[in-house]
Amino acid sequence: MPKPNKKLPTKTVKVICNSCNQLLFKYKKGGTGALIKCFKERIVEDNTEQPGICPNCHTEFARDTLVRGTPAFKIIGNKAKQK
Template identity: 60%
Template sequence: MAKPNKKGPTKTVDIYCANCKTPLFKYRKGGKGALIKCFIERIIQDHTTKPCVCPQCDKSFARETMVRGAPAYKMIGGKVTFK
């Protein structure tokens, strides 16, 4: 399968922890659907200290995985929100 486009979309979204509303990422998201995965190369700002763990409440919100040959975070349902 093809790798995701490195430059990617121009629309950015802010991703927050659903539990404590702490900002986690600023991300270039494509499409208008739900947030299922975040390609690491599309993350503009990373506010986390440990990967996939909220810095405020220490709860895990995603899992590290490979999607189409690129490293990504696969979001756990209901753990994050975005605007």
């Protein structure tokens, strides 16, 4: 499997907690599909204190994983949304 492109996409989305609407981070997303995984190298602004946990309601919204050999967050279904 190929690694993600080094050149960042131009589209920036806000990743928001689904339960409390807290801004989690700003992410450079490629494509138009749903938010399933977030590569850590594409996160522009991180507002979380612990990785994968919402700072406001302390809900786990993502898990640390490796996708194609690159560190990423795998979003847990319906815990976070993009805006």
